[in-house]
């Protein structure tokens with residue numbers, strides 16, 4: 001079961017995510033307080049991220065939350081996306097606000113990388 005390194009552009013953090021886990025599950029394993037609680041099923045849109053580098057496979061995503069243009073620009077729902085390579089990911093919209101606010105509160109150093117082994 002391959003595991004990939006996911007870098008969050010907003011905070012500079014990295015985490016490991018197996019190809020069988022969604023990007024959101026991997027993010028939650030960081031135990032960060034800033035991860036918004038959403039539906040985890042592609043329906044609410046709070047977990048939207050943009051893939052800046054690397055490849056993912058996705059399950060069906062609601063067009064209400066990821067338009068064709070969003071998708072063309074690399075936006076996916078983290079709860080519906082699985083890594084196929086190391087990734088650079090930028091949280092957008094609500095997810096970005098939550099992560100960046102929590103990072104500031106937790107004193108996250110944007111240059112620090114939190115390497116954690118895959119569970």
Ligand code: FES
Pocket residue numbers: 037038039040041042043044045046047048077078079080
């Ligand atoms: S958590 Fe609701 S769309 Fe991802």
